[in-house]
Amino acid sequence: MKTPENDVMLTPGIPMPPWLREMESAFADRLLSGDEAKMRFVIEIALENVRHETGGPFAAAIFDLASDRLTAVGVNSVVPACQSWAHAEMTAFSRAQHKLKRVSLKGCMLVTSCEPCAMCSGATPWSGVEKVLYGASRAMAEKVGFDEGYKGELWREEFERRGIRVTGPLLEEESFAPFELYVQKNGRIY
């Protein structure tokens, strides 16, 4: 049986957890200067995503490079949304483009709690962001069983070649905390 949504939408929208809406609103007017403050913000979102059981232990955010202000947040929503593309970086890009009403996130940076996987690193140049900051290394994600995929050995050089600055891993110990909590809670590894 087709639902009305199936009839009019090609792909479903992904609902926003209420706690995340509150965090995005609360931080919309605050300055988060420097890489570490931004990273701690996304690590806290990743922890909240695990605590609230609204997805995997990954979070991301888009910041305006010039003003240091938050543009949009994203969280891993793969299992609750039943959408394999719904990684934190992808939902952050999607939300930012929807809010700004433009495809290119030129002038913005991606801050993500973990090194982007093969899909998310492939998606990054298409998003238009000019800087990427990541927390945990792929080795840390793989340590708890997450598969990061094959993205080629030269992904970082390729980003730089395209004018996308990359910084990470950053705050590796803190950025491992969401994984630890997820494992403690027996979260699904996919």
Next chain:
Amino acid sequence: MKTPENDVMLTPGIPMPPWLREMESAFADRLLSGDEAKMRFVIEIALENVRHETGGPFAAAIFDLASDRLTAVGVNSVVPACQSWAHAEMTAFSRAQHKLKRVSLKGCMLVTSCEPCAMCSGATPWSGVEKVLYGASRAMAEKVGFDEGYKGELWREEFERRGIRVTGPLLEEESFAPFELYVQKNGRIY
């Protein structure tokens, strides 16, 4: 100003062009046996996407491997949806997962009018499909100016290693037709 949708959705749903809804319905009960019939079907969708000006010259579909029946279609919707992730393969995965109500498309194949870009090939193992069939090579897409990104030299070996069979390029001349039409119509290259 926030729209009501911004308040409740993390990411927006992507509307389905009415002509595509009709094509998906019309083919839902038909058998499309063999690789070439499936490829001609997605090439026709890509052409329609250009004719109707509902996105870029790319289309994809998910078929059930055992029955040869169509599960879901997808088209490039990047510009109309203002979403850089909305490549044909991605929207096809998303729609199929939504229709089947499961994250894993095990038992399914992806048929795409063009070799998957870096994002889409990174996304393919996460989708769970067991076979990929593509039409135009990346060289053909790049010939008209599309950027396919960096996915590493070993992407095909990596798919096979994960148990994903890859076939392509297939019907290269026919699969170039959507690009030709797009260029004729002065479509936006992004």
